Amino acid sequence: MKKILFRKLLLDCLIFFSIALFFTALIIWIFQAVNFLDIMIEDGRDYIIYIKFTLLIFPKIVAKVLPFIFFISFLYVFTKYELENELIIFWNFGVEKISVVNFFFKFSILLTIIQIILSSFIVPKTQDQARSFLRKSNIDFLDNFIKPRKFNDTIKDITIYSDKRDKDNNFTEIYIKKGNGFDNFQITYAKKGSFKKIGNRQVFELINGATVSVVNNKTTYFGFAKSNLNFSNLQSNTTTYKKTQEVSTTDLVKCYRNIFDKKNLDLSKDLKIENCRTENLSNILKEFHKRIIIPLYIPVLMLTSLLLIIKSKENINYLKYRFLIFIFGISTMVISEMTLRFVSDSFINNIVLLTIPLILIMILYLLFYFKLTFSNSYK
Numbered sequence: 240m241k242k243i244l245f246r247k248l249l250l251d252c253l254i255f256f257s258i259a260l261f262f263t264a265l266i267i268w269i270f271q272a273v274n275f276l277d278i279m280i281e282d283g284r285d286y287i288i289y290i291k292f293t294l295l296i297f298p299k300i301v302a303k304v305l306p307f308i309f310f311i312s313f314l315y316v317f318t319k320y321e322l323e324n325e326l327i328i329f330w331n332f333g334v335e336k337i338s339v340v341n342f343f344f345k346f347s348i349l350l351t352i353i354q355i356i357l358s359s360f361i362v363p364k365t366q367d368q369a370r371s372f373l374r375k376s377n378i379d380f381l382d383n384f385i386k387p388r389k390f391n392d393t394i395k396d397i398t399i400y401s402d403k404r405d406k407d408n409n410f411t412e413i414y415i416k417k418g419n420g421f422d423n424f425q426i427t428y429a430k431k432g433s434f435k436k437i438g439n440r441q442v443f444e445l446i447n448g449a450t451v452s453v454v455n456n457k458t459t460y461f462g463f464a465k466s467n468l469n470f471s472n473l474q475s476n477t478t479t480y481k482k483t484q485e486v487s488t489t490d491l492v493k494c495y496r497n498i499f500d501k502k503n504l505d506l507s508k509d510l511k512i513e514n515c516r517t518e519n520l521s522n523i524l525k526e527f528h529k530r531i532i533i534p535l536y537i538p539v540l541m542l543t544s545l546l547l548i549i550k551s552k553e554n555i556n557y558l559k560y561r562f563l564i565f566i567f568g569i570s571t572m573v574i575s576e577m578t579l580r581f582v583s584d585s586f587i588n589n590i591v592l593l594t595i596p597l598i599l600i601m602i603l604y605l606l607f608y609f610k611l612t613f614s615n616s617y618k
Contacts, residue, residue: 256312347541
């Protein structure tokens with residue numbers, strides 16, 4: 240009978256937690272997907288790239304909101320059980336409160352392992368895969384990002400301006416600048432222009448214009464009645480290099496070990512791991528902290544929500560007590576995120592940050608142990 244009661248309580252918690260986690264992540268994902276529309280519209284990418292990119296950010300959102308939804312869900316279910324007198328069934332069947340604590344504490348450790356796997360392996364992999372779509376894709380819809388009366392610099396080292404655009408996608412009064420240097424650049428002006436596809440190439444056909452080129456401070460000028468500018472295989476200004484957060488955990492471990500042993504300035508080429516250099520060590524350590532240490536706060540949140548079983552709803556201060564538990568849980572999540580700012584190259588400092596969740600777990604569990612072991616009365 241006790242196993243059935245535990246299974247029922249855990250199942251209710253998991254159902255509410257799963258639904259809340261999915262829909263919360265989905266809402267955030269929808270907002271972010273809308274923000275990423277510029278990848279297809281302004282950056283001129285294919286819509287398939289946009290869909291793949293946005294889908295791959297979902298695991299990151301889930302990993303980010305999981306601790307918060309976890310705490311709120313279990314706090315809500317435990318409160319609901321208490322207010323509807325369902326917890327009394329446990330106590331009437333001889334279930335000890337410390338047994339409930341132990342059961343859910345073990346479950347929180349399992350969830351912590353899942354969160355570490357998610358944040359350490361799945362999220363970096365999906366983030367790198369999403370970025371790889373941008374690295375390997377071409378800018379296919381060039382006419383999408385040229386907005387009239389606005390300087391458009393989506394394409395790397397190219398700025399385009401057009402005064403007007405008609406319903407047939409023909410542009411007028413076109414200004415194009417290639418290059419960002421003072422002694423090496425090219426400026427093209429044309430009365431009219433439109434994008435056309437010639438074979439596999441996409442060109443910008445310009446009518447009645449002129450081009451001024453400056454190379455090593457030497458200027459050349461030529462006019463044209465018609466000219467085609469090749470816009471194939473262009474790079475956008477969107478970040479396409481691999482960030483530290485997109486590097487796999489195994490590569491980060493390998494990188495850290497080599498930096499620590501060899502003290503080289505840059506091991507990116509030797510190990511073929513991007514951002515593997517001494518000056519990036521702080522970001523590497525922050526990634527370790529984010530992926531491994533922050534998930535350790537999940538058992539803290541579980542024990543915090545279990546504080547509800549110490550007092551009964553009949554207690555005059557129950558509402559205030561429940562509010563304090565909520566504030567403590569939220570504060571714990573804020574602290575877990577704040578510790579990321581204090582990660583540094585100092586080994587001792589990072590060890591101190593590691594001990595914070597462990598100390599909180601120990602304090603909370605000892606509180607349960609002494610409170611529930613030496614008190615048999617239901618409060």
